[in-house]
Amino acid sequence: MNIGILGTGGVGQTIAAKLADIGHAVMIGTRDVSATLANTTADRYGNPPFGAWLQAHNTIRLGTFAETAAFGEVLFNATVGFGSIPALEAAGESNLAGKILIDISNPLDFSQGMPPSLFVSNTDSLAEQIQRRFPSAKVVKTLNTLTAPLMVNPAVLADGDHDLFVSGNDAGAKAAVIGYLRDWFGWKRITDLGDITTARGTEMLLPIWIRLMGTLGTGMFNFKIVR
Amino acid sequence: MNIGILGTGGVGQTIAAKLADIGHAVMIGTRDVSATLANTTADRYGNPPFGAWLQAHNTIRLGTFAETAAFGEVLFNATVGFGSIPALEAAGESNLAGKILIDISNPLDFSQGMPPSLFVSNTDSLAEQIQRRFPSAKVVKTLNTLTAPLMVNPAVLADGDHDLFVSGNDAGAKAAVIGYLRDWFGWKRITDLGDITTARGTEMLLPIWIRLMGTLGTGMFNFKIVR
Numbered sequence: 001m002n003i004g005i006l007g008t009g010g011v012g013q014t015i016a017a018k019l020a021d022i023g024h025a026v027m028i029g030t031r032d033v034s035a036t037l038a039n040t041t042a043d044r045y046g047n048p049p050f051g052a053w054l055q056a057h058n059t060i061r062l063g064t065f066a067e068t069a070a071f072g073e074v075l076f077n078a079t080v081g082f083g084s085i086p087a088l089e090a091a092g093e094s095n096l097a098g099k100i101l102i103d104i105s106n107p108l109d110f111s112q113g114m115p116p117s118l119f120v121s122n123t124d125s126l127a128e129q130i131q132r133r134f135p136s137a138k139v140v141k142t143l144n145t146l147t148a149p150l151m152v153n154p155a156v157l158a159d160g161d162h163d164l165f166v167s168g169n170d171a172g173a174k175a176a177v178i179g180y181l182r183d184w185f186g187w188k189r190i191t192d193l194g195d196i197t198t199a200r201g202t203e204m205l206l207p208i209w210i211r212l213m214g215t216l217g218t219g220m221f222n223f224k225i226v227r
Numbered sequence: 228m229n230i231g232i233l234g235t236g237g238v239g240q241t242i243a244a245k246l247a248d249i250g251h252a253v254m255i256g257t258r259d260v261s262a263t264l265a266n267t268t269a270d271r272y273g274n275p276p277f278g279a280w281l282q283a284h285n286t287i288r289l290g291t292f293a294e295t296a297a298f299g300e301v302l303f304n305a306t307v308g309f310g311s312i313p314a315l316e317a318a319g320e321s322n323l324a325g326k327i328l329i330d331i332s333n334p335l336d337f338s339q340g341m342p343p344s345l346f347v348s349n350t351d352s353l354a355e356q357i358q359r360r361f362p363s364a365k366v367v368k369t370l371n372t373l374t375a376p377l378m379v380n381p382a383v384l385a386d387g388d389h390d391l392f393v394s395g396n397d398a399g400a401k402a403a404v405i406g407y408l409r410d411w412f413g414w415k416r417i418t419d420l421g422d423i424t425t426a427r428g429t430e431m432l433l434p435i436w437i438r439l440m441g442t443l444g445t446g447m448f449n450f451k452i453v454r
Contacts, residue, residue, distance in 0.1 A: 121431075123344050162453040165435070193438045201435030204348075208392070208428030211420045212452060224451040225439060226389040 004072020012078035018152035027061040029068025069095035081107040097136040127199035138173035141199035147219035162222040167198040231299020239305035245379035254288040256295025296322035308334040324363040354426035365400035368426035369393045374446035389449040394425040
């Protein structure tokens, strides 16, 4: 399948590499292609510059947000929260229309330092903002409650015996995404929380997630719902 | 130990009954003793009126918030979120001074119907509001992420293999509470998230908790942190 991934950070790279590995045609999108390629410094986490990553994943194409959204039959939003709506506006509503948009973003606000707060929460969510702004896209919120390596490889932790959540208004899109998550990444435990307003709940998991990362000293953990 | 429990609802009753069962001297506190006893109707969940419950637990004393706070060497706040600060004000700061106050409340706002929103969240929490208003109390937030029967009997679910969190500014008070949770209720997995600001994280679990209760059709579940 042709898959478009908006965002060239760690999450976008991880999703893109996994999908390319399993044989999909992948384009990864950025605001400014030449600026993204011109950056030759490692990021703040010590990851290599994007150009080096792209050379190591040479089946993956790089494009603008609009080119990437036009290319993909299914799209991922892997941009940072503050950048999500601007990135999708640059992608262009007509390139999103009728397509599944898998939204991994979180509304984290680091402007006051650590720990971040959420710039939207409680009575609204970033997923809802995206769905309202682009009503013809089929937004499905998922994967936003995990560190990137676990998103695409849940089996490395307790053989995948932990939980993932999906939220969205379009039942067919959610069913398709649940299938993708199983087939592409190996997710076994996926709970459909309900419509897109239930994304408030998963976005509001971030504050405890961040505290647990500090306490545990690793992001390689996940929540399991024990019944 | 003499233990005071503020709040005569389902959570307060459950905690009080368990502590009385294991031999503690328990007083349960309410705003208006005669009004609480005069209520002869079942609550909206079908639970019997408070007077009937009290007759069935005849070692438990009923008092005002102030009497209960004065009686308890350790106190539980099991009032509804909107009522917590008024209840503690009625209890009286001098009756709270220097004592451990185990805060189970959640800032749920049902005024706009279901699902509730939180009346404080993100950059503040109800636990912080309580700690700021009563600086001489040693507030430890815990148990607020569970349905009442699980609070006092975690072993009924997966033999207790699921997680509880504590937040608070006083290290000695947290250590004592962790001991109580183990000894009184049988909790095995307790994570100290950090200072009282980390209660934002556990209070912000409520939105997904409520959605999961709807999806699963039961409140008898809990989160386990899988590493």
